[in-house]
Amino acid sequence: KKLAGCEIPFDAAENGERKWGFFARVPAGPVVSIVPFNFPLNLAAHKVGPAIAAGCSIIIKPASKTPFSAFILAESLLEAGLPPEIISVVPGPGSSVGEMLVRSEGVRVITFTGSAAVGKRISRLAGLKKLTMELGSNSGVLILDDATIPLAASKVRKGAFALAGQVCISVQRVYVQRQVYQRFLDELIPQVKSIRMGNPMLQTTDMGPIIDKANLSRITELVQQTLSSGGKIVTGGHPRGNFFEPTVITNVREDMPIVRDEAFAPVVVVNPVDSFEEGISRLANSRYGLQAGLFTKDIELAREAFNRIDAGGVWVNEVPTFRTDLMPYGGVKDSGIGREGPEYAIESMTEIKLFGVNRLGGHRQG
Numbered sequence: 601k602k603l604a605g606c607e608i609p610f611d612a613a614e615n616g617e618r619k620w621g622f623f624a625r626v627p628a629g630p631v632v633s634i635v636p637f638n639f640p641l642n643l644a645a646h647k648v649g650p651a652i653a654a655g656c657s658i659i660i661k662p663a664s665k666t667p668f669s670a671f672i673l674a675e676s677l678l679e680a681g682l683p684p685e686i687i688s689v690v691p692g693p694g695s696s697v698g699e700m701l702v703r704s705e706g707v708r709v710i711t712f713t714g715s716a717a718v719g720k721r722i723s724r725l726a727g728l729k730k731l732t733m734e735l736g737s738n739s740g741v742l743i744l745d746d747a748t749i750p751l752a753a754s755k756v757r758k759g760a761f762a763l764a765g766q767v768c769i770s771v772q773r774v775y776v777q778r779q780v781y782q783r784f785l786d787e788l789i790p791q792v793k794s795i796r797m798g799n800p801m802l803q804t805t806d807m808g809p810i811i812d813k814a815n816l817s818r819i820t821e822l823v824q825q826t827l828s829s830g831g832k833i834v835t836g837g838h839p840r841g842n843f844f845e846p847t848v849i850t851n852v853r854e855d856m857p858i859v860r861d862e863a864f865a866p867v868v869v870v871n872p873v874d875s876f877e878e879g880i881s882r883l884a885n886s887r888y889g890l891q892a893g894l895f896t897k898d899i900e901l902a903r904e905a906f907n908r909i910d911a912g913g914v915w916v917n918e919v920p921t922f923r924t925d926l927m928p929y930g931g932v933k934d935s936g937i938g939r940e941g942p943e944y945a946i947e948s949m950t951e952i953k954l955f956g957v958n959r960l961g962g963h964r965q966g
Contacts, residue, residue, distance in 0.1 A: 603654070603950060610956075621956035627655035628730055628951045629708030632701045634694070634722075636714045637811055638766045640666035644673055646925070647711045650945035652677075652686065656709065659688045661698055665811060667691040694718065702726050709949050713768070715862070716888075716934040723937075732938035732948045734930055736862040737890035739920040740773040742879040742905070745780050747895035751917065753787035759893075759919030760868040761795055761846045764807050769891050769921045772863050774870045775879045781872040785834065788848065788870070792835050795846045807866060809842040819844050819865040826858045836866075854882060862888070876901055884909050890931035891920030912939070 605624035610616035633647035644660055651658040662670035670689045677687055690697055702710060702725045711732040712722055719733040741759075743752045759771035776784045800808030810816045820839050826849055827833065836847030847867040852859055859869055873879040883892060889911040896902055902916045912931040915922055923929055930939040938948050 603946065608954075608956075618959045618961070619956060620959055621954060623952050623954050625654075625947070625950040626953045628949050629656060630706055631656045631658040631709040631711060631949055632661060632704075632707050633658055634661045634698055634701075634710070634712040634714065635663060635670065637663040637666045638763060638768075640669035641673060643713050644670050646940055647945065648673065648677070648687065650942050651709075651949055652682070653942070654946045654949040656949050657686045657688075659690055659701060659707075661690050661692070661694070661701055664691065664693055698722075699725060711940075711945070711948070719936065730948060732930070732940065732945065733936040734768065734938075734940055735888075735890075735934060735936040736864075737768050737888040737920075737931060737935050738772040738859070738862050738886060739769050739888075739891055739893070740775065740883040740886065741771055741893040741895070741919055742873075742876075742883050743774065743776045743780065743784060744876060744879070744894070744896040744898070744901065745777040746897045747780065748897075748917070749780055749784050749787055752895040753784060753791060755893075755895075755919045756788060756868065757791040757795075759921035761792070761807055761866045762921065764810055764844065765866040765868075766811060766864050767921060768862075768864075769923065770864070771868055771893070771919050771921060773859055773883070774868060775873045775882055776870060777876070777879065778872040778874055785848075785850075785870065789835050792846045792848055797840070797843045797845075807843075807846060810844055810865075813842075815864070816842065816844060819863070819867065822858055822863060822865065823847060823849070823867060826852055826856055829853060829856055831856070831858070831869075834870075854885065860886075880905055880908055887934045888931065889933040890935040891915060891922075893919045911935075 603625040605622050607622045610619035631651045635644045648658055660670045674687050674689050702722050709730045710726055713734040716735040719735045756771055795806045797807050798805040816839055823837055831849045831852045834848040836845035838845050844866055849869050852869045891913040892909045892911045893915045894905045895917055906914045928939040928941050928944045930936050
C-alpha cells in the first residue's frame, strides 16, 4: 500500500477559478519510539515498520527491563540492508534518557506505549510534536443472559490471564446479567484453576511470572485491599514465588482501585448486573477507553453498546484483548491519543503537504 494523496477540487470554491492542486503525504521527520516491557519486540516492530514505510528515521527507547529485543530487531534490519542512519536504539531510564529524547528539538514524532501517568508527562514535555499514545486500560466485558456462556467463559479465561494479565487490554472487569451469573462462574472457575504456571518458554505453560518483585508486591497489596473492603476470592489470590495465582474476585465495589484503576495483573473481577442498562452504565464508567467486549446474540443491543461505550473499539462475542495488526488500535480518555496499525501509524508519522497551481491558460508569464 502506498501513501496516497488526493486532487483538490478548487473549482468548487468561489475564488478557486483556474486553480489546480493536490496534497501528498510526506515524512514528518525523526520518530522516537518508547516501548514497554511486556511485548518488547512486537511493540517495537509496530512502530519501526510504519516509520520506515513513512520515510522517517526512528530511535527506539526500550524498557530498561527488556532492552535486548530492540537491539536484535535493529541489528536484523541493518543486516537486511537498512541504512544505519535510519534506526538507532538508545537504552536507559525513562526519567533521564526518555525525557531527553522527548524534549529534543530534533524529534518530530513520538509514539509511546505505557501507562497513562507517563503518557501525560510526555505530553507536557513534548511541546509541538506529533503524538501517538497507547496507554493503559481496565478493559471490561458485559455478558448478557442470551450469551453463549461456555464461549464467554473460555474467552474471558484467555483474555484475563494471558501474559499473567500484564497486557494493556487484559480483561479486568466482567459484568454478568444475574440470570446467568452463577452459570458463568461455574464455567469459568474450573478453567481458571486449570491454568498451569511455569516457564513461558515451555509449551506446557499457560501463564508465566510477574515482571519483577516490586510488581508482585503491588498486586498482592491490591488484592488484599480488595478483600479488606468486602471482595471475595473465588479462586487464587496468592503470590507463589515469582508468580501470582490466576485470581477471580467477586462482590467488589465500583469505587475500589481494582475496578477503577489498571491492575496489570492476573486478576479479574466478576460482578452481577440486573439489566443491559446497568451493565452498560458500569462498563462505561471508567476513565479509560481502550476496548470493550459484549457477549450477546442480539445485534440491536450490540449496536446500542457500540454507540454508548466511549472506547477505541467494541467487540461482540469476543474479549477486548483481541488485536490484529490490520485494525485501527488505540483508545480515548486516559487510554491514549491516535491509532496504531500500519496504515494508521504511517499516517501519524507523515504530514499533509499541498501543491497548488494558478493555471495561466495560453498566456506566458513575462
